[in-house]
Amino acid sequence: MRFLAAAVFALLYIATGSAPVNAQAKNFYVCVVDSAKLKEVRVTYDPERGDTLMNGVPFNKAYPYTSPPYAGHTDWYRSNSRVTMTNGATYEKYGLPLVLDVIDLKPIGVVNGIPVFADPMYESGTPDRIYFPIRPGCEFQPYNLVSEGSSKGSS
DSSP states (O other): OHHHHHHHHHHHHHHHOOOOTTOOOEEEEEEEEETTEEEEEEEEEETTTTEEEETTEEHHHHSOTTSTTOOTTSHHHHTTOOEEOTTSOEEEEOSSOEEOOTTSOEEEEEETTEEEEEOTTOOSSOOSEEEEEEETTTEEEEEEEOOTTOOTTOO
16 A cells, blocks of 8 residues: 555556645655566655755656566557567557556566566466556556457457
């Protein structure tokens, strides 16, 4: 719950850049992908600057979502393209993005320069569902394994 409240607070202030009246600096944690792993970093919302900072640096400069490790900016993500893992398994986008916690997923590889995550219980073989981080705050897009013989657009 602590993570969800911090993620909502962070996304609200990162997106709007506005401070509530009589606001004081607030410290909280935001989930990010760092070296292909999930971790929480401590940030501070500075109402005087109207910005979220990490060690005095604007958070969106420290962890920009417009470059790896986030897929949200890529053409293949925006065009809903299928992705293929190095083992040949093909996946397609499934449903809406999800906000997850750092313990909800584990790294399993890299596709198109973006880290890929799976359920922490995944051991080996081909997972039925994988997750791509799309922006800081542990926002992930699920992708389901495409069965052989299925066509694009089928469920």
